[in-house]
Amino acid sequence: MSRVTLGRHAWRNVLLSGLVLLAAACSSTGSSAGGPASAGSPSPSAAAPSASTPASTAAVCEDVAALRASLQKLTSIRPGASTVNELKTALQDVQAKLSSLASAASAAGDHWSGQISNLTSALTKLQSAVSTLATQRNASSVSGVVTALAGVGTAARQLLDTASPSCPSSSASPTSNA
DSSP, X not given: OXXXXXXXXXXXXXXXXXXXXXXXXXXXXXXXXXSGGGGXXXXXXXXXXXXXXXXXXXXXXXXXHHHHHHHHHHHTOOOSTTHHHHHHHHHHHHHHHHHHHHHHHHHHTOOOHHHHHHHHHHHXXXXXXXXXXXXXXXXXXXXXXXXXXXXHHHHHHHHHHHHTTTSOOTTSOTTTTO
């Protein structure tokens, strides 16, 4: 069995493509209500308004905005010597923001648990892939990170699209023209 290893520039390029995929998935959320982006939502009732108080809705929307910002930080990482450490730090931040959102959304009566669970699972897979990349810098580990990043992007888009009717982003993305 032969082992394929990538040169420094090759693995950076592959990892960069994964980060670009994640950025694209997270940057244009909430762009069209009822459009194709929301087709992945598990149920129409997931985005239905809840009987929450304005204060609890504000808290949830603050957590949605914090998660969105954290995801954007994750997508802004560029391949380099410290990529693995940057990914680990950004990943921990996203997980913390998601945990806070899960608590606030549950208390406010929002029904996003399916989307939150999907993103939590995707983040766990990314964490595992990044840990593998830290110890094995080869084509397989880079591919694992790219695949996991795509999964995070999909799950993040589903959650943010579901949250969008309740918490529209005043600045969804400065480059959401794509």
